[in-house]
Amino acid sequence: MSAEPTVNNAVASLAGAAGLPRKNGELVFEAPWEGRVFGLAVSLSEQNYYVWDEFRDQLIAEIGQADAQGDPSTYYERWLASFERLLLQKGLVSQDELDARTAEYESGARE
Amino acid sequence: MSDQHDHNGESHHHPEPQSYAALRTKAIESLLIEKGLLSSDVVDRVVSTYENDIGPMIGARIVARAWVDPEFKRRLLDDATAAIAEMGHQGNHFVVVENTPSVHNVVCCTLCSCYPWAVLGLPPSWYKSFEYRSRIVLEPRVVLREFGVEVPESVEVRVWDSSAEIRYIVLPERPKGTEHLSEEELARLVSRDAMIGTAVVKAPASVA
Numbered sequence: 001m002s003a004e005p006t007v008n009n010a011v012a013s014l015a016g017a018a019g020l021p022r023k024n025g026e027l028v029f030e031a032p033w034e035g036r037v038f039g040l041a042v043s044l045s046e047q048n049y050y051v052w053d054e055f056r057d058q059l060i061a062e063i064g065q066a067d068a069q070g071d072p073s074t075y076y077e078r079w080l081a082s083f084e085r086l087l088l089q090k091g092l093v094s095q096d097e098l099d100a101r102t103a104e105y106e107s108g109a110r111e
Numbered sequence: 112m113s114d115q116h117d118h119n120g121e122s123h124h125h126p127e128p129q130s131y132a133a134l135r136t137k138a139i140e141s142l143l144i145e146k147g148l149l150s151s152d153v154v155d156r157v158v159s160t161y162e163n164d165i166g167p168m169i170g171a172r173i174v175a176r177a178w179v180d181p182e183f184k185r186r187l188l189d190d191a192t193a194a195i196a197e198m199g200h201q202g203n204h205f206v207v208v209e210n211t212p213s214v215h216n217v218v219c220c221t222l223c224s225c226y227p228w229a230v231l232g233l234p235p236s237w238y239k240s241f242e243y244r245s246r247i248v249l250e251p252r253v254v255l256r257e258f259g260v261e262v263p264e265s266v267e268v269r270v271w272d273s274s275a276e277i278r279y280i281v282l283p284e285r286p287k288g289t290e291h292l293s294e295e296e297l298a299r300l301v302s303r304d305a306m307i308g309t310a311v312v313k314a315p316a317s318v319a
Contacts, residue, residue: 027161027232033133039158040140043149077132093142101138
């Protein structure tokens with residue numbers, strides 16, 4: 001694999017409603033999965049499965065739509081939803097396998 | 112992912128029920144790994160890079176402030192919770208322990224993974240490992256050497272066990288040759304590991 005990752009300014013400088021939740025400048029993850037889904041979306045873009053702007057546009061659209069509908073979802077829930085949509089669009093995973101795998105974690109069949 | 116299951120029946124940290132989002136995230140990660148698109152290791156490194164460079168910045172700023180402002184440092188060592196609140200951050204009960212030429216402090220949580228998340232971001236995965244939690248108490252100098260920190264025999268090593276009630280943070284020594292740096296520049300030198308005690312802060316390479 002290539003060199004050690006460095007902070008990508010395009011990621012760090014997501015702006016407006018799409019801006020990463022921060023306190024005094026540092027990233028705030030409310031739960032471990034938030035850090036994980038953040039890392040997954042950034043990693044795939046660093047490996048060129050999509051360009052960052054594609055993810056950013058998805059995220060902005062997701063946030064806009066959720067706000068318009070008065071959806072109380074959190075920032076990283078919206079991040080997850082946009083990431084998932086991008087994965088499906090890119091054909092990196094399918095809806096069926098994703099649902100099946102989620103059910104396995106839910107039932108404890110897999111952990 | 113084993114790092115999500117570090118609570119082996121301990122009672123003072125509370126396993127959270129898994130939310131749908133947490134399960135969904137696990138499902139995505141496991142599929143991406145299975146398909147060979149990613150490795151957990153790559154994701155770990157990306158997350159830790161962002162944590163290291165952005166995550167522990169509150170902690171780093173607190174350290175830099177203490178280095179340049181002796182009055183703040185005194186307050187920080189007397190009552191860290193209040194001093195940290197003064198910098199705009201309310202949190203759990205913090206205690207700051209100072210490294211000096213004669214004492215090196217290092218923090219762990221022997222029971223699980225209590226950690227000052229609020230100022231240092233997510234804990235590194237080794238912090239939660241059984242190996243670190245047990246060995247840092249039994250043979251701190253050996254473990255510190257493995258982290259690249261050589262503590263001379265003349266320096267006392269103190270190991271602090273964080274709990275849900277008290278979260279320890281190490282105030283590292285300010286490196287020599289940084290007298291000309293601003294508070295902001297100093298903050299950038301302070302790593303997460305230095306505030307756990309498993310690293311020391313070094314002057315930037317360009318400093319003669």
